[in-house]
Amino acid sequence: MHRRLTVRDLRAGNRARVLRALYFDQPRSRQELAGATGLSQASVSNVVAELIADGVVVEAGQVDSDGGRPRVLLRVDPAHAAVVGVDVGETHVLVEVFDLTLQRLAEATFPMEPDVHSVDDVARRVLEGLDRCLAASGVGDVLGVGIGVPGQVERGRVYAQTVGWHGVALEQLLRTGTDLPLFLDNGANTLGQAEVWFGAGRGTGDAVVALIGSGVGASVITGGVLYRGSSGGAGEWGHTTVALDGRPCRCGAHGCLEAYIGASAVVDRYRAVKSDVPAEQEAALAALVADGSRAARDVLAETARYAGLGIANLINLFNPSQVILGGWAGLLLGARILDDVRAQASRHALHRPFEQASITLCELGPESVALGAATLPVAEFLAAGGVRHRTPSPVV
Structure with missing residues (x-):
């Protein structure tokens, strides 16, 4: 009834x-x-x-x-309360404090080695960043802390196969240092919500926001609602297979899209054909994008070919009105190869769905995962009509 x-x-x-x-x-x-x-x-x-x-x-x-x-x-009223957004990325932990209308008040960044993610270290950095940013911003009343993480979130536990996390109790670890309400979600989902609220996807009912960083993921919005799957694991676009028995992926499988367009994979290909590539991943990718040599062009052309194939698969599966490419690596690469990505997508997508879908870059910049994470407590606040119901709950 x-x-x-x-x-x-x-x-x-x-x-x-x-x-x-x-x-x-x-x-x-x-x-x-x-x-x-x-x-x-x-x-x-x-x-x-x-x-x-x-x-x-x-x-x-x-x-x-x-x-x-x-x-x-x-x-x-922007000063009614503050919110915190955290990006647990693959090369850094970024903590930002915003007012209620999501204007940034303070931030702190902690670099991390790619593929090396001790959950204890991550929790320590998040809590340190939280203390530092709240002190710097001078805010007192905080609605909550939104946290974008790699992988799937279930009941406060994170499953991120590519960084060796299987059910790690991140929320429980954070509870040792804060009693603020916590909201955990996949980083691609938080990026997607930021773009749909404030960026390239504003007003869009059916879109896919594709994140390319060290890893690769996607946020699928259908009918204005995020599609999560049966347990919140939908959108693992990077682990769709694009080459049978292809290159090894960090997840343990072979031929995943991430093994061809993720920043780690692209930089490895660049290092294989070019000497004196910067050691730091973001600097290396920026050097590739700026490099006009034939070797660099070949690496970028291959990346565009696989990115276009992956986007065509998204278009054929979900029939979105927009595919929005973001993430720090996606924005760096997109500035150089977006036209080639569109051309490759047109080769592999069904004609009519491709005609109906625009392929664009995110508008909010490389830090929008943290901004999107901050929308999580705001979304609950709006849905409750400005009444706060959440209190910290025990983690099972």
Whole structure:
């Protein structure tokens, strides 16, 4: 049986509708919010009064109306609370503090060796970055800490085969140093949410946001909702097979897409044909992109060929309106080879779905995994109409 909605449920739903409409398009007047939400002006006025009383919404000046009194504009108060976003990447841990409207207040970066990920070291860096950034920003009230990680998250445990994590209790380790609400998700998913909220995918109902860093992943948005699969493991695009019995992948299989377009794989190919390549991975990839030699062009052409094949597979599987390429390596490579990637995708994708899909670069830059992670506590806050329900829970 369906539970009958109460007046309290309806009021909470109205708060969520108004707050979400204001958050993504502000400042707005009460009249504009009524039009955007479909609620009566009386309902909007009641909700806005509650949100102002709770300190979530503030007035933001006035705008002239046609023949009537000036309309008061409203906005979400950036200072109502802060949020934290963390990117547990394969070459660094990045911690950033944002205000409620996701303007950056402070950040701290901790370099890490690729493929060397002690979960204890990661937890220590996250907690150190959290302490450092909260002190630097001077914020007191924090909604929560969003954390983008490599691999799949189940009940606070992380399964990231490529870095040797199988059910590591990252959330439990972080609990030793903070009692703030924690939100863990795959880094490709947090990147995807950032781009759909604020970047190239804004307003898109069906898109795939593809992340290329040291590893490779994807966030699949269908009908405006992130597709997670049965246990949250969907989107492992990097471990789709593109060459039977092909190159060895870090996951232990052979022929994975990651073994051809992941930054580690591309840099290894470059080092095989070029001497004096920088030791640091990001510097090495930047050198490849800037290198005009025939050897470098061959490496980039092969990378474009496999990236285009992988994107064609995404187009054939999901029929998205957009494929958005991001991640620090994806943005570096995309600046040089995006046209070639599109051409290769057109060779392998079905004609009609390819015609309907744009292939573009992310707009939010290489640090958008952390920004996307910060949207996790904000999303819960908006869905609850600005009411906080979450308290730290024991990790099983």
